[in-house]
Amino acid sequence: MERDIERVLVSTDEIAARVREMGNRLAADLMDRMPAEERADGSSVVLVPIMTGAVVFLADLMREMPLKMRLGLVAVTSYPGKSLESKGASISSELPADLGGKHVVIVDDILDSGQTLALVRRLIAEQAPASLSACVLLEKKREHAEGVSAEYVGFTIPDEFVVGYGLDYDGQYRNYPAIATLKPERVREAGPNSPA
Ligand code: 5GP
Ligand code: MG
Numbered sequence: 395m396e397r398d399i400e401r402v403l404v405s406t407d408e409i410a411a412r413v414r415e416m417g418n419r420l421a422a423d424l425m426d427r428m429p430a431e432e433r434a435d436g437s438s439v440v441l442v443p444i445m446t447g448a449v450v451f452l453a454d455l456m457r458e459m460p461l462k463m464r465l466g467l468v469a470v471t472s473y474p475g476k477s478l479e480s481k482g483a484s485i486s487s488e489l490p491a492d493l494g495g496k497h498v499v500i501v502d503d504i505l506d507s508g509q510t511l512a513l514v515r516r517l518i519a520e521q522a523p524a525s526l527s528a529c530v531l532l533e534k535k536r537e538h539a540e541g542v543s544a545e546y547v548g549f550t551i552p553d554e555f556v557v558g559y560g561l562d563y564d565g566q567y568r569n570y571p572a573i574a575t576l577k578p579e580r581v582r583e584a585g586p587n588s589p590a
């Protein structure tokens with residue numbers, strides 16, 4: 395794995411420090427939004443991680459949030475196989491159906507074209523949550539679809555294809571512990587005749 399890496403953009407230590415800050419900030423903001431009985435009861439906070447890229451970030455982030463919460467996973471497909479460009483987002487699992495009146499936080503690895511976040515935001519908003527915000531580890535410096543944005547952003551990075559800390563290339567490198575680019579010879583856009 396290591397020999398496929400070209401350049402580390404965000405180190406493991408930088409990620410850990412920033413995720414701690416984000417978790418604490420997010421938890422404090424959620425607490426502020428809730429009346430005392432709701433805080434104690436803890437049934438109103440729901441994190442909605444977008445699978446699969448958000449898994450690593452989610453696992454670290456939620457443990458930096460000292461409050462009661464539930465999870466409601468959603469899977470979105472936008473990068474089939476070896477492609478490097480978003481092919482448009484589609485929901486590939488049921489969205490949790492009980493988000494009305496809840497404080498919902500969408501958690502994703504990266505905000506790129508914005509199609510994923512725009513779609514999930516729109517579908518969750520239809521359920522009338524008490525509050526809705528989005529938390530992403532990374533945001534690429536570029537325009538996002540529908541002008542969508544995330545309230546919580548860990549790092550802004552250049553518009554390059556990155557892997558690690560949950561982000562994959564053709565299903566691999568999710569377990570690489572930092573955010574990095576791949577050597578060009580490792581990254582080949584799938585052509586019409588290449589295997590999926
Ligand atoms: P968007 O819909 O904003 O274009 O893309 C969001 C999703 O595409 C992310 O959740 C992530 O899974 C994937 N994605 C976007 N940019 C990158 C990237 O640079 N590397 C990888 N591995 N995935 C990306
Ligand atoms: Mg994703």
